Amino acid sequence: MIRICQFGAGRIGSIHAANVAAAGATLAYVVDVNRDAAAALAAKHGARVAEAEAALADPSVDAVIIASSTDTHADLLERAARAGKSIFCEKPVDLSMARVERCMAVVKQAGVPVLMGFNRRFDPSFAALKKAIDAGTIGKVELVQITSRDPGPPPQDYVKVSGGLFRDMMIHDLDMARFLLGEEPVEIFATASCLVEKRIAEAGDVDTAAVTLRTASGKLCQISNSRRAVYGYDQRLEVLGEKGMLEAGNQKPTTVVASTVEGVRGDKPLHFFLERYADAYRAELTHFLEVCAGKAKPIVGIEDGRRALQLADAANESLKAKRAIAV
Ligand SMILES: NC(=O)c1ccc[n+]([C@@H]2O[C@H](COP(=O)([O-])OP(=O)(O)OC[C@H]3O[C@@H](n4cnc5c(N)ncnc54)[C@H](O)[C@@H]3O)[C@@H](O)[C@H]2O)c1
DSSP: OEEEEEEEEEEHHHHHHHHHHHHHTTTEEESSHHHHHHHHHHHHOOOEEOOHHHHHHOOOEEEEEEEEEEGGGHHHHHHHHHOOOOOEEOOOOOOHHHHHHHHHHHHHTTTTOOEEEGGGGGGGHHHHHHHHHHHTOOEEEEEEEEEESSSOOOOHHHHHHHHHHHHTTHHHHHHHHHHHHHOOOEEEEEEEESSOHHHHHHHHHHHHHEEEEEEOOOEEEEEEEEEEOTTTTTEEEEEEEETEEEOOOOSSSOEEEEEETTTTOOOOOOHHHHHTHHHHHHHHHHHHHHHHHOOHHHHHSSHHHHHHHHHHHHHHHHHHHHEEEEE
């Protein structure tokens, strides 16, 4: 039975803790600077509340889930790696490339496996689409379109510490672009505006963005991000290849469609990431347990985290410079 210590008892931490129990592993400890949040989550899953040092020093703990705030990831990655634990870390590794690279060196030295929380790679539809690309269903990939729009903007406190739209939100799409293109982007052009709420511009951020990526062989990818989609969480993929097209559409609570004299109506897409990617989070955790048991290597690792951050930083640079940037 794999025993896990989890850092972070917030939104995403609650999801991972529930999936640990459901997958048959043991949640041994919950660590959170908010003791009430840690106690509530630990009680729910029969775990104990602990301080980081004690939990990491416990030799019966095999693995660590880092689901705490972004600014804690790099430190906890290093401490867990030095303690010899298998690690599942939420995105991003850090907002600073220099810090990410220092952290990677420590992890490499320790030789422990790290799974990065790019959960969309585990979404059953997106994974099946990727499998179809790899099976040659549409031949050579030429053009990828990623639509990723939140139902509404986050609170201002979140915006201020998020690292900006490219590093906080688009980082998932930048990882998806690399995943689907199957080649590293070598050029990026980003343009963006603040159209949803003025307060986002006041925090120095944007809420609407369009990014184009190009690989060395000329494959293209367009990413469309918005912090507002009044019809729900809009998560769609389209991949055009020499022999056809692959699409993965939005998911809805039901498929019921009412056609009447007024028009045709159905459900809106699932509201947000906790609902839309519930299956992906479960599959991601199952994969992590296989990694912990030595039965699999992480399909998405810390180097993927570094690459996605590199693209996000280049997108910021492109936005400022108003021109394409070589990556
Ligand atoms: N992959 C995804 O789909 C996804 C979705 C949401 C969030 N995230 C990432 O997960 C992380 C957490 O996001 P969230 O939305 O759950 O945030 P949250 O604010 O709901 O939870 C974060 C928790 O971390 C705790 N914390 C802060 N410092 C800590 C420390 N030093 N040790 C232990 N706990 C500490 C906070 O008290 C809080 O309870 C972020 O890095 C975010 O980018 C990923």
